[in-house]
Amino acid sequence: MIKKNIQRIIQYRMCLLKFQNLGFERIFSYTLAQEIGVSPEQVRKDFSQFNLRGNKKAGYKIQDLLDKINELLHKEDIHKIILAGLGNIGKALVQYKGFINRNMQLVAGFDIDPAKLKKNCRIPVFHIDDMPKVIREEKARIGILAVPEQVAQEVCNQMVEAGIKGILNFAPVMLKTPEDVTVQNISVCNELEALIYMSEKTTDKKEKEKKGKKRK
Amino acid sequence: MIKKNIQRIIQYRMCLLKFQNLGFERIFSYTLAQEIGVSPEQVRKDFSQFNLRGNKKAGYKIQDLLDKINELLHKEDIHKIILAGLGNIGKALVQYKGFINRNMQLVAGFDIDPAKLKKNCRIPVFHIDDMPKVIREEKARIGILAVPEQVAQEVCNQMVEAGIKGILNFAPVMLKTPEDVTVQNISVCNELEALIYMSEKTTDKKEKEKKGKKRK
DNA sequence: TTTAATTTGTTAATTTTTAAACAAAACCTT
DNA sequence: AAGGTTTTGTTTAAAAATTAACAAATTAAA
Numbered sequence: 204m205i206k207k208n209i210q211r212i213i214q215y216r217m218c219l220l221k222f223q224n225l226g227f228e229r230i231f232s233y234t235l236a237q238e239i240g241v242s243p244e245q246v247r248k249d250f251s252q253f254n255l256r257g258n259k260k261a262g263y264k265i266q267d268l269l270d271k272i273n274e275l276l277h278k279e280d281i282h283k284i285i286l287a288g289l290g291n292i293g294k295a296l297v298q299y300k301g302f303i304n305r306n307m308q309l310v311a312g313f314d315i316d317p318a319k320l321k322k323n324c325r326i327p328v329f330h331i332d333d334m335p336k337v338i339r340e341e342k343a344r345i346g347i348l349a350v351p352e353q354v355a356q357e358v359c360n361q362m363v364e365a366g367i368k369g370i371l372n373f374a375p376v377m378l379k380t381p382e383d384v385t386v387q388n389i390s391v392c393n394e395l396e397a398l399i400y401m402s403e404k405t406t407d408k409k410e411k412e413k414k415g416k417k418r419k
Numbered sequence: 420m421i422k423k424n425i426q427r428i429i430q431y432r433m434c435l436l437k438f439q440n441l442g443f444e445r446i447f448s449y450t451l452a453q454e455i456g457v458s459p460e461q462v463r464k465d466f467s468q469f470n471l472r473g474n475k476k477a478g479y480k481i482q483d484l485l486d487k488i489n490e491l492l493h494k495e496d497i498h499k500i501i502l503a504g505l506g507n508i509g510k511a512l513v514q515y516k517g518f519i520n521r522n523m524q525l526v527a528g529f530d531i532d533p534a535k536l537k538k539n540c541r542i543p544v545f546h547i548d549d550m551p552k553v554i555r556e557e558k559a560r561i562g563i564l565a566v567p568e569q570v571a572q573e574v575c576n577q578m579v580e581a582g583i584k585g586i587l588n589f590a591p592v593m594l595k596t597p598e599d600v601t602v603q604n605i606s607v608c609n610e611l612e613a614l615i616y617m618s619e620k621t622t623d624k625k626e627k628e629k630k631g632k633k634r635k
Numbered sequence: 636t637t638t639a640a641t642t643t644g645t646t647a648a649t650t651t652t653t654a655a656a657c658a659a660a661a662c663c664t665t
Numbered sequence: 666a667a668g669g670t671t672t673t674g675t676t677t678a679a680a681a682a683t684t685a686a687c688a689a690a691t692t693a694a695a
Contacts, residue, residue: 205613213612217591231672240593244654253645259660259673276612277619284611287499295511296607299685301591305608307615344618345611368621369614371607375433375517379671385617387610391512391587392521394603395500395561396429396492397421398522398585401601402560403493405584423682447642459642460684467644474693475643 205387208249214239223265231262276371281306283343285367287358288350289314289328290411292373296347297325309343311337317356331358338365349373421603424465431453431462432488439481447478456589497522499559501583503574504529504569505544508589512563513541523561531570547574565589583626 218238232246239246250257255271257260257263273279274367284302286293289312303308312328314320319327331350338346346367350358355374362370369385372378375393378386429574434454435567438446448462455462466473471487500518502509505528506620530536536544544595545553547566562583562633566574571590578586585601588594591609592614 205617209616210609212610213616214593215611238593240514242654244656245652247592247672247674248653252551257673258661259659260663260671262672276616279533282611282615288613291511291514296422298507299607302604302611305612307611320692345614347611352579368618369611370446371614372609377430377454383621385614385621387614389605389607389610391525391605392517393516394474394587394605395498395518395523395563395585396521397426398587398601398603399498400425400492401421405599405601449642449664457683460686461682463642464683473643475689475690476641476693478642 205385209251211239211241211245211249212253212272212275215270216276217248219228219265219269219272223269227416228265228267229262230265232248232257253309278306278391281308283308283341284345285310285334285341285343285362286312286326286340286347286349287314287334287362288311288373289316289319290349290351293349295349298348306353310341310343313337332356335365338362338367343367345369345371347371350378359403421601424468427455427457427461427465428469428488428491431465432492432607435481435485435488440484444481445478446481446484448449448473453470455519472613476540493524499524499557500561500563501526501527501550501554501557501578502542502563502565503550504564504577504589505535506565506567509563509565512565523588526557530555549580550574551577554578554583561585561587563587563589563592568592581605597635630635 206329215235218235218299219230219326222234232243232250236246237241239391242281249255251273253275255263255268284307286296289297293312293314297309297312298370303320309326312326313331313334314328315331320330329403337343344367346369347361348355348359348370352374356370356378359370359372359380361377362378370378370380370387372386372388375390377388382384382411420475420582431451433572434451435446436573438450452459452462465471466479466484469487469491473486498521500547502512502525505513505568509530513525513528525569528542530544531547531551533546553559560583561584562578564571564575564578564586568590571592572594573590575586575594575596579596579600584592584599586596586603588602588604588607590621591606593604596602
């Protein structure tokens with residue numbers, strides 16, 4: 204399980220870069236908090252936990268924070284990422300240009316369908332059977348799983364076998380992995396359903412309030 | 420904020436459908452727990468909280484659970500969803516066929532680039548300026564935001580103004596919305612960074628353990 | 636019919652996460 | 666240089682989420 208504080212640290216980092224680009228050199232917990240949507244206390248607590256220290260009254264030095272966070276997140280080197288499955292999502296990810304700015308590089312894609320091979324010239328695309336070999340050659344540690352549900356666990360197993368330690372899973376399956384392999388699931392449908400639930404809940408609530416007022 | 424228990428309920432539902440298709444009529448908390456990756460107690464607690472009741476010794480009736488969960492998630496009617504931004508992610512979502520199985524329908528797409536209009540025949544695509552009108556006409560409550568960072572807040576505001584109550588946000592921005600509008604963020608980069616952190620952490624840990632053993 | 640086995644559902648305990656409070660430090664003004 | 670103000674950082678408190686524990690119910694078997 205990924206801790207919430209690390210997820211926030213990643214957000215702080217993006218925010219700090221933004222403020223740095225805007226020309227700021229220092230920042231207060233209050234500002235960061237506002238930007239991320241948490242309390243200033245939360246920011247200070249997070250920083251404190253990772254030993255990121257500021258200056259009382261003068262706030263935090265942005266460059267200083269960034270240096271320490273970059274070290275924490277191993278941003279000194281570029282991280283190789285492989286992608287299994289070149290369907291709709293896979294293709295979109297290949298097109299995406301934001302990885303390299305964040306020291307991540309999609310080094311190879313894999314698919315079972317030969318028609319998809321080499322069609323996208325951005326990254327080399329191989330047959331899925333070559334995945335273990337390429338993972339080992341590239342020494343990739345992170346994989347994106349965007350294959351159909353039916354083969355997701357199987358492809359996952361091959362990734363793990365070849366040394367992948369973190370998997371971003373787009374398939375609607377709960378993957379079984381050894382405990383030293385972290386899985387992060389993304390399901391657009393699930394998120395939308397949760398949003399629908401929330402939106403209906405608030406309207407239900409409002410209707411109730413209305414009725415309550417009428418009775419008075 | 421979306422509660423964790425609702426997110427799990429959505430997962431349980433998918434799992435129940437799977438078991439129903441496999442021919443099962445009843446299921447135990449233990450089975451569901453295993454499938455979702457939580458404890459059986461968690462499953463029972465979640466069910467209890469939403470008043471989903473089973474039979475002691477005989478477990479839960481799948482159809483019964485599904486009926487109640489469907490009601491809870493308002494699965495009786497199809498929910499209209501609109502999509503702003505037809506870039507990489509937007510296009511992938513338009514192609515995605517899984518919405519309709521889950522009672523969700525992408526009813527319209529919007530973009531500022533005329534070249535993207537009507538290119539994808541799956542759904543009607545309009546100019547972004549027509550978005551408020553279409554949202555109102557369709558009475559859509561849920562929107563997907565897949566526009567560039569620079570205009571995300573602006574497009575979000577237009578959505579909210581037109582009556583959208585839930586936003587799935589792919590832009591790397593913390594959107595500011597009224598409190599009756601729920602936002603759910605998806606950031607592939609952030610997730611990958613978190614995975615990288617985790618993978619490095621576990622290897623760091625292992626190296627430490629090795630050193631520790633050597634010292635003995 | 637009684638006993639044993641099994642599974643739910645609720646209550647209690649624990650852990651994790653978030654928020655509040657406040658002392659200490661740094662800066663600014665007078 | 667003194668006093669007031671602001672912001673950090675730690676400690677304490679509160680809230681939320683998870684886990685554990687166990688009684689009650691139901692079924693199956695003896």
